[in-house]
Amino acid sequence: MYGLKPDVALDLPSKYYSLEDYNKGVAKWCPGCGDHAVLTNTQKLLREKQMDPAKTVFVSGIGCSSRFPHYMDTYGFHGLHGRAFPVACGVKFRRPDLDVFVITGDGDCCSIGAGAWVHAIRYNMDMTVMLLNNEIYGLTKKQVSPTSRLGTSSNTTPDGSVLPPIHPVQTTLGVSNVSFVAQTADWNPAHMYATLKAAYEHKGFAFVHILQRCPVFQLALVDEWTSNKEAMCYLENENGITVSEDIAKTFKSRLSHDPSDLSAARDLAMEDDIIYLGLFYQNKNAPCYDDYGASNLGFTIEQKEAVLNAEFDKYAI
Ligand code: SF4
Numbered sequence: 520m521y522g523l524k525p526d527v528a529l530d531l532p533s534k535y536y537s538l539e540d541y542n543k544g545v546a547k548w549c550p551g552c553g554d555h556a557v558l559t560n561t562q563k564l565l566r567e568k569q570m571d572p573a574k575t576v577f578v579s580g581i582g583c584s585s586r587f588p589h590y591m592d593t594y595g596f597h598g599l600h601g602r603a604f605p606v607a608c609g610v611k612f613r614r615p616d617l618d619v620f621v622i623t624g625d626g627d628c629c630s631i632g633a634g635a636w637v638h639a640i641r642y643n644m645d646m647t648v649m650l651l652n653n654e655i656y657g658l659t660k661k662q663v664s665p666t667s668r669l670g671t672s673s674n675t676t677p678d679g680s681v682l683p684p685i686h687p688v689q690t691t692l693g694v695s696n697v698s699f700v701a702q703t704a705d706w707n708p709a710h711m712y713a714t715l716k717a718a719y720e721h722k723g724f725a726f727v728h729i730l731q732r733c734p735v736f737q738l739a740l741v742d743e744w745t746s747n748k749e750a751m752c753y754l755e756n757e758n759g760i761t762v763s764e765d766i767a768k769t770f771k772s773r774l775s776h777d778p779s780d781l782s783a784a785r786d787l788a789m790e791d792d793i794i795y796l797g798l799f800y801q802n803k804n805a806p807c808y809d810d811y812g813a814s815n816l817g818f819t820i821e822q823k824e825a826v827l828n829a830e831f832d833k834y835a836i
Contacts, residue, residue, distance in 0.1 A: 532569060540572060541565045543592040553705030553732035554584050557651060560712045561620070562591070564719060575618045578607040580632060582624035583658045584651040584731065601632025604639035611644045612812040618719075619646040625666040626656050629685050633665075640694040642808040643724045647715070650687055650726070651705075653733035654740060661736040687728045688799060689788040692781065698723035698805035700784065701760060701798045704730040706745055709766045710753075710796055717760050717798065723807050730794070744794075754787075754797025770796075 541562045548554045565575065575593040579585035581600035588595025594617075598606050607621045628636050628650050639648075655673065656662040663673040663680045666687065670679040691700050699721045703714040711729065718725035732741045744750075753770035755761065759778050767773065776783060776797065784800040815823070 536566060536569055536572070538562050538566055541592055543590055546590045547586065548583060549733075549735050551732065551734040552583070553653070553729075554587070554651060556705040556708060556711065557584070557649065557729060557731070558587065558590055560708055560715055561649075563712060564715050565593075567716070568719065570618050574616065575620070576607075576610055577620045577622060578603045578610065579622040580624070580627035581658070582627045582656070583653075583733075584622055584624045584649075585627060587622040601627055601630070601635060603627065604632065604635040607646055608639060608642060608644050608808075611646055611809050613816075615645070615809050615813045615816070619644075621646055621648040623648070623650050624657075625650065625652040625654060625687070626664045629665040629687060629690075633685075637690075637694055640691055640724055640726065641696045643696050643698050643805050644809040645722050645807055646724060647718045648724060648726045649715070649729055651729050651731040652687060653731045653737055654684070655733055655736045657733050657736055686788065689785070691726050691728075692785050692788055692800060696805050697726075697781075697800065698802045699725040699798075700728070700800045701726070702728045702730070702794070703760075703796050704744065704751070704794075705732055707766075707796065709762050710760070713760050713762050714797075721801065722803070723805055750792065750794050752793050752795050754795050754799070756798070758801070759798040 546555060546558055572593045577588040577591050577593055577595045579587050579597050580603040585597060588597050596606055603621050603623050607619050610617060611619045623632065652666055654664060654667045656664050661673050662675040663671055665685045667680050667684055669683050672679050688700055688702055691697055699718060701714050701718060703711045705711060714727055718727045730744060734741050748771050751770060752772040752774050753767055754776045755773055756776055756778060776787065778798040778801045781800055787795050787799060
């Protein structure tokens with residue numbers, strides 16, 4: 520063209536993934552369930568990051584929210600109750616090139632899966648974790664969960680629950696080697712999207728606690744969450760999770776919080792009356808166990824055999 524030769528090459532992706540490329544089937548959650556909003560925002564994140572569906576894995580346990588992998592046109596593993604974390608860690612350990620997401624609920628994570636949860640935090644493997652907390656067992660039709668607040672009436676506690684709940688943010692912040700803890704709400708899509716994006720961009724175990732509406736079995740709680748605007752406080756900081764000023768203005772209260780301050784994060788998590796939305800804590804330098812597991816990837820079977828035989832020979836008699 521005009522005697523000139525192009526001296527640049529455009530690095531265009533071979534394919535552009537649209538929302539349809541990530542969507543599979545019609546989600547069978549109840550109308551008004553907060554899980555729908557989490558699914559939509561997650562698919563938008565995959566599109567923005569142009570994640571390859573063939574290199575993305577969603578792992579879940581058991582519960583309403585754990586049906587999530589069925590509605591993502593990626594790889595998925597809808598596994599055993601409370602065992603999403605070991606499966607996800609195994610996937611990441613041997614395939615560090617994959618984007619790994621964990622979807623779990625309050626019963627799945629904080630009850631039967633609590634042991635796996637605590638160790639997964641400490642192992643700090645690179646994955647995005649969403650705990651959808653509706654404070655009730657919804658799939659099995661209203662039994663008290665470990666996060667149900669004191670006095671919750673359910674099929675297993677008709678006179679009200681008698682134990683104080685586990686708070687997932689408090690608990691996660693209490694485990695050694697914690698690296699990312701954030702909280703958001705399914706009915707604030709802009710904040711939830713910004714939170715999921717920050718979690719995905721964090722290298723390590725990015726734990727997102729999502730307040731999730733269950734209008735079928737927790738209607739009073741849904742009303743309380745969505746009507747009591749005084750109780751919701753936006754955590755802001757230049758290193759935190761930011762939304763546009765138009766969205767930030769919808770919060771009646773805002774608090775500046777430095778997410779590198781673990782002690783301050785724990786203090787905030789201990790408060791019962793205020794629900795803070797935003798980034799509680801981030802440590803970008805916490806060791807990731809998957810970095811160690813990846814060290815022998817790429818070796819051939821023969822090379823691995825040679826190393827093993829050399830080690831065994833040290834003990835030959
Ligand atoms: Fe959602 Fe509750 Fe219905 Fe389960 S029972 S799908 S959590 S609204």
